[in-house]
Amino acid sequence: xxxxxxxxxGLRQRLLLWILLPLIAVFIGSILFDYRLAQETANTAYDxxxxxxxxxxxxxxxxxxxxxxxxLTPEAEAMLRSDAMDKxxxxxxxxxHQLLAGDADLPIYPGSLHEPPTFSDDFYRDEKVRATTRxxxxxxxxxxxxxxxxxxxxxxxxxxxxxxxxxxxxxIIAATLLVIYFGVRRGxxxxxxxxxxxxxxxxxxxxxxxxEHAPREIRPMLTRLNELFDSLRLASAAQQRFLADAAHQLRxxxxxxxxxxxxxxxxxxxxxxEERLARIEESxxxxxxxxxxxxxxAQTEPAASANQIFQPVALHELAESAASTFIxxxxxxxxxxxxxxxxxxxxxxxxxxxxxxxxxxxxALRYCPAGSTITVCSxxxxxxxxxxxxxxxxxxxxxxxxxxxxxxxxxxxxxxxGCGLGLSIVQExxxxxAATIIFSEPEGGGLTVTLTFPENRGD
Numbered sequence: 120x121x122x123x124x125x126x127x128x129g130l131r132q133r134l135l136l137w138i139l140l141p142l143i144a145v146f147i148g149s150i151l152f153d154y155r156l157a158q159e160t161a162n163t164a165y166d167x168x169x170x171x172x173x174x175x176x177x178x179x180x181x182x183x184x185x186x187x188x189x190x191l192t193p194e195a196e197a198m199l200r201s202d203a204m205d206k207x208x209x210x211x212x213x214x215x216h217q218l219l220a221g222d223a224d225l226p227i228y229p230g231s232l233h234e235p236p237t238f239s240d241d242f243y244r245d246e247k248v249r250a251t252t253r254x255x256x257x258x259x260x261x262x263x264x265x266x267x268x269x270x271x272x273x274x275x276x277x278x279x280x281x282x283x284x285x286x287x288x289x290x291i292i293a294a295t296l297l298v299i300y301f302g303v304r305r306g307x308x309x310x311x312x313x314x315x316x317x318x319x320x321x322x323x324x325x326x327x328x329x330x331e332h333a334p335r336e337i338r339p340m341l342t343r344l345n346e347l348f349d350s351l352r353l354a355s356a357a358q359q360r361f362l363a364d365a366a367h368q369l370r371x372x373x374x375x376x377x378x379x380x381x382x383x384x385x386x387x388x389x390x391x392x393e394e395r396l397a398r399i400e401e402s403x404x405x406x407x408x409x410x411x412x413x414x415x416x417a418q419t420e421p422a423a424s425a426n427q428i429f430q431p432v433a434l435h436e437l438a439e440s441a442a443s444t445f446i447x448x449x450x451x452x453x454x455x456x457x458x459x460x461x462x463x464x465x466x467x468x469x470x471x472x473x474x475x476x477x478x479x480x481x482x483a484l485r486y487c488p489a490g491s492t493i494t495v496c497s498x499x500x501x502x503x504x505x506x507x508x509x510x511x512x513x514x515x516x517x518x519x520x521x522x523x524x525x526x527x528x529x530x531x532x533x534x535x536x537g538c539g540l541g542l543s544i545v546q547e548x549x550x551x552x553a554a555t556i557i558f559s560e561p562e563g564g565g566l567t568v569t570l571t572f573p574e575n576r577g578d
Contacts, residue, residue: 130310134303139296146292150285157280161273165249166238172199173236173253173266176209182258187213189220205269208243212263225265228252232261243267309334313341325352432472434463434497434506441476442495445484453489456480461498463505465572467552472506475548478541479508479568487512502574511565515558524556545570 176199179191189211191199200207210221228239232254239250250267313333327345330338438460449456476495483493487510496507515523524546549556549570557569 131303131307134307135300138299138303142292142296146288149288150281153284153288154277154281157277157284158273160280161276162238162249165268165273165276166251169238169249169251169266169268170236170253172207172209172268173251173264175199176211176264176266177253177255177257177262180211180257180262182260187219187257187260187262191220202268202272204272204275206246208248208267210265212265214261214263216263219262221265225250225267227263227265230254232256240270241267249273310337313337325355429466429468431464432467432469434465434472434504435460437469437473438476438495438497438506441473442480444477445480448484449493452484452487454484454487455492456484457492457494459494459496459498463497463499465504465552467572471548471551475545475570476506476508478545482541483508483510483512483566486510500571504572505569507567507569509561509565509567511561511563514560514564514566 176189176191179189179195181188181190199209208222208225210223210225210227211219212227213219216227225243226241228237228241228250230237230252236251236253241248241250243250246269248267248269250265252263252265255262255264309332313328316328325348327348328341330341330345333341439458442456442458446456480493480495487493491510491512494509496505496509498505523542525543545568546556552572554570554572557571559567559569561567
């Protein structure tokens with residue numbers, strides 16, 4: 120069963136991890152093998168020295184009559200036991216295991232007279248020691264000589280050998296990892312190129328991806344993506360045709376209905392019930408407004424706007440033109456509609472920006488009472504072009520700021536005849552233009568809605 124890697128890891132991290140794990144396993148195995156080899160190398164040298172010490176002791180054995188004796192002078196014993204780092208212990212026994220000289224508590228280790236000496240690791244006087252027992256014949260008598268020494272110098276030598284072997288291995292593995300890292304990075308460069316190519320696209324860009332220079336392994340995936348883009352382009356074109364047909368089919372009967380209502384009113388059919396006529400006219404106007412808003416909202420969606428081309432748009436001219444269409448309506452409601460316009464230009468889709476600004480002005484006119492003031496602004500602030508609509512009406516409560524962009528949402532208790540799509544359309548258009556919407560409250564109350572565009576799109 121394959122181990123699962125974290126799903127958040129990228130392809131590069133996965134490749135490096137799958138290469139790194141075996142290398143770490145190989146390095147650990149190499150360290151264990153090298154440590155064992157270092158110990159064996161050190162033991163071979165020091166065991167030879169330990170065996171020589173036993174032979175040196177045997178050279179001092181003499182036979183007096185039938186009894187062997189160890190004639191080891193104090194100076195010779197001191198020389199035998201002396202070592203810079205380790206302690207050396209020894210014991211000499213006769214064939215009856217009677218101690219002739221040395222450390223009485225030093226054990227006798229296995230071995231025989233006619234076999235090569237063996238070496239054992241043991242603990243003696245709370246220290247780790249390496250020991251050997253030699254059995255030799257002296258004038259027909261079997262002498263047992265045990266020699267042991269602590270292992271500080273052996274361990275130090277083993278560590279030195281281990282470091283001498285491991286450091287080059289570690290450097291080789293590090294160099295290998297470095298080469299692999301750059302190799303993987305270089306090998307995945309085409310994938311990064313494709314990733315950047317896709318990430319840099321806007322939702323409107325449905326052009327086919329370039330697969331000519333892509334690695335053979337990902338060409339099928341890119342081909343499927345291109346097929347998906349083709350399907351989206353066809354769907355967008357079909358939607359655009361539907362929107363155009365729906366606009367014609369819906370607007371024509373609504374215009375005819377509105378004309379018939381005006382003719383009936385002109386003939387005096389509703390002289391006795393003018394309130395009903397006003398309600399009919401208001402309902403028809405709301406239906407026409409809803410149809411227009413629905414069509415505009417559909418046209419501003421990313422898929423529907425995929426074929427739209429960004430061009431320089433003079434925001435001050437657009438603001439003046441858009442606001443001028445609302446002057447008569449503002450006069451009818453006794454609202455002062457004015458301008459504070461300064462030159463500003465951004466790259467965008469002119470008719471969409473006009474619709475966004477028109478919806479902001481329309482909302483202000485719908486919600487502001489008679490006697491209010493509405494100001495349409497344009498200019499450049501901190502290097503960013505902007506459009507703004509400022510009013511001194513009731514404003515929008517702070518807790519409603521996030522909700523008013525939802526489709527068909529209307530603030531509870533609102534008396535306006537809006538359909539709840541105006542700010543949704545504004546949000547779609549601002550997102551398409553990489554702009555931001557900011558709500559603020561001017562001095563004296565009311566609401567200011569500001570659309571701020573990216574600096575790199577302005578002149």
